[in-house]
Amino acid sequence: MCRLGLVVNPIAGMGGRVGLKGTDGKVEEARARGAEMRAPDRAREMLTELADTGADVSLYTWGGLMGAQVAADAGFDPDVLGHPDGEATGPEDTRRAVRAFLAENLDLILFVGGDGTAADVAETIADAGEQTPILGVPAGVKVYSAVFAVTPEAAAHVAVSFDSTERAEVNDIDEDEYREGEVHTELRALATVPVAPQRQGSKQLSSGTVEGLAEGFVEDVEEGRTYVLGPGGTLGTIKEKLGIDGTALGVDVYRNGEVLVADGAADEISDALGDRNTVVVSPIGGQGFIFGRGNQQISPEIIRNSEVEIVASRRKLDDIGALRVDTGDADLDESLRGWQRVRVGRYETRLMEVV
Known part of the structure; x- marks a missing residue:
């Protein structure tokens, strides 16, 4: 029997679709912008697949939206070890759940959230002097750590x-700095994690010039076409070559020499789309994600109504090996998989597989 703990941070990722680049200290603003909870749905997807594996699982969790509710929805009858203190949950609720899991000597602790949740889980285990393995179900805006x-x-x-474990980094960033276009990662903890190819790597910032790539892109820009320009350094260079003051870590919409939307949320981007649209993204270094990490503003609806262009340096592609997608829409993810052409220079492209 596999004995698993499950804790869900229900507010994780709420800020993504509405352009807040995170939810730390921004829950009420996210709700005011119409944000909906994402983490419970991600937990339900995981639990539904877990049930379909047919494995003999004993599930332990925390009350309400922190696990018990979605576990019941997925057909589990979990041991509920406690409940959040109030309707609004916070980091201490996560830490209390993890301490309860440790007392049960479980095989693995699953958590649903982003890097902040990962840090809460890993630090609690370290403070207890334990090395219980953990594994993240990605639901946050920032998912830089190698524990997901x-x-x-x-x-x-x-x-x-899994049958073996290794140590992996838990990294987090200051969300206020992130919203201002600055990324300063901080190593928060080292955690024990399963060894598995289905675990993502730690985000790395790629170096090297992408000048030629950006110049080639600008030469190919079409009048009348709407460009949804994603976040990141490579896209930042493209925005500079277009002559616009782009948002370094946000999503901008460009057409006919003008910025239609700066640092847009999903609904603003959708409203700005035209008859011909192209979403331009670059994979995250060290991980390979082109959708689902840091650019949730580019919603499945936007992707379905657009062509997709991928841009990246050769070095970045060499480091990641393959591209990945995690839009939250399984059918869309499947349609994006396969061999995709990536612009790597002024005129050069490379075929890369989306797995």
């Missing part, structure tokens, strides 16, 4: 099949 499965479904399979 690549998708909720992958987390389910890793949870019931």
Whole structure:
């Protein structure tokens, strides 16, 4: 029997779709912008896949939206070890749940959230002097740490099949700095994690010039076409070559020499789309994600109504090996998989597989 703990940070990722680049200290603003909870759905996807594996699982969790509710929805009858203090949950609720899991000597602790949740879980285990393995189900806006499965479904399979562990980094960033276009990662903890190819790597910032790539892109820009320009350094160079003051870590919409939307949320981007649209993204260094990490503003609806262009330096592609997607829409993810052409220079492209 596999004995698993599950804790869900229900507010994780709420700021992504509405352009807040995180939810720390921004829950009420996210709700005011119409944000909906994302983490419970991600937990439900993982648990549904976990049930489908047919593995003999004993599930332990925390009350309400922190695990018990979605576990019941997925057909589990978990041991509920406690409940959050109030309707609004916070980091201490996560830490209390983890301490309760440690007392049960479980095989693995699954958590649903982003880097902040990962840090809460890992630090609690370290403070207790334990090395219980953990695995993240990605639901946050920032998912830089190397303790997450690549998708909720992958987390389910890793949870019931891993046979060895290793140490991995838990990194977090200051969200206020992130919103201002600055990324300063901080190593928060080292955690024990399952060894599995379905676990993502730690985000690395790529170096090297992308001048030629950006110049080639600008030469190919079409009049009348709407460009949804994603975040990141490579896209920052493209925005500079276009002559616009782009948002370094946000999503901008450009057409006919003008910025239609700066640092837009999903609904603003959708409203700005035209008859011909192209979403331009660059994979995250060290991980390979082109959708689902740091650019949730580019919603499935936007992707479905656009062509997709991927841009990256050769060095970045060499480091990641393959591209990945995690849009939250399984059908869309499947349609994006396969071989995709990536612009790597002024005229050069490279075929890369989306897995």
